[in-house]
Amino acid sequence: MTLPTKLQEIVDDIASMSREEKLETLIAYAESMPDLPERFKDERSKMEPVPECMTPVFIIAEKLESGGIFFHLDIPPQSPTVRGLASILTNGLNGCSLEEIISVPADFYIPMNLQEAVSQQRINGFIGVLAHMKQAAVKASS
Template sequence: MASGSAALDQIVAKLKGSSDPKRRYEYVLWLAKKLPPAPAELQCESNRVKGCVSQVFVAPTAGVNGLQWQGDADAQITKGLLALLIAGLNGLSASEVQAIDPCFIAETGLQGSLTPSRANGFLNILRHMQAQAADLISNN
């Protein structure tokens, strides 16, 4: 199933390629370690993802090469899920981000490794990023 993002589809394929839930979990933690530190000013109310047990902040910058995302989270697994979304959505236009089908989340096979609240938080992060993209469209 295509998500609407080639980068996101590659990440999903990598996760689906492992039958071991522990390896998928380790991949998400590896993504967390690779996420560059976000600037402190990113941590404001408008960038905070609501509905997450962890503190999660994410924000886009619009450029000639599409949206570039920055973010941070105070829990490693949540930070890894955020990093997965950032890697998958970087470079897309705001309308492309809005069009991402959240069904890709089930395709990752991560539900078996995540608590229900983390899985819900993953969806909330995506929804927040899509809402930010919508705001960019309406403000232009």
């Protein structure tokens, strides 16, 4: 399986970390997630909801002039674990082509061994976010 370069780098990086480092990284990712741009704030209805997550997660994808896809996510700060996990995906996939995004396999996360840091239910939510990012990317490209 070939992942987009940036996502592969993140996966390799996290795979090499201790449990504590993984938690710190997730927190850093959660805190660095940008706010939803003002222009989307009234457009919740156009965004892709992620019912697999406990917290309200909304995703919107834009097609860049370069042809790549850029994701904006809206996740409340009260849910840092979800924000941190989703941030792995936006950091790894923003700017990628639609083909690269939709070919990310649902089990790409396994080498990161995230389950030593977060519960399995979170990981399933994480996979839900990926699936809905793919749908948002398709929508943005059509």
